[in-house]
Amino acid sequence: MEQQLEKVLAEIAARQDTVGALLANRQGLCLGTKGDIDPNVSGIGMAISEQVAKLEPNATAPATICLYSGNKRCVIQKDGEITGVIFKQPTGTSATATIN
Numbered sequence: 001m002e003q004q005l006e007k008v009l010a011e012i013a014a015r016q017d018t019v020g021a022l023l024a025n026r027q028g029l030c031l032g033t034k035g036d037i038d039p040n041v042s043g044i045g046m047a048i049s050e051q052v053a054k055l056e057p058n059a060t061a062p063a064t065i066c067l068y069s070g071n072k073r074c075v076i077q078k079d080g081e082i083t084g085v086i087f088k089q090p091t092g093t094s095a096t097a098t099i100n
Contacts, residue, residue: 009034045085049078
């Protein structure tokens with residue numbers, strides 16, 4: 001399972017805008033990180049995803065949470081037992097223009 005998690009993290013981290021990514025279990029413990037991201041974010045990321053899931057308990061697709069701060073964003077999504085947290089920062093002016 002660890003190799004599979006590493007593969008997923010590597011795929012996410014390879015995306016152009018990604019600064020860092022982590023995966024957490026349902027207790028909020030960090031299962032792995034790639035890039036520039038603090039493993040301590042895993043607990044709060046999991047807690048946010050749990051609270052958002054309560055907004056639509058019968059949803060068939062997992063909720064995606066996007067937090068924006070300046071030109072950076074944090075994307076959180078829980079899928080089953082695993083929560084993913086991705087830090088992104090647009091690399092070009094066209095990406096910044098679409099956010100504003």
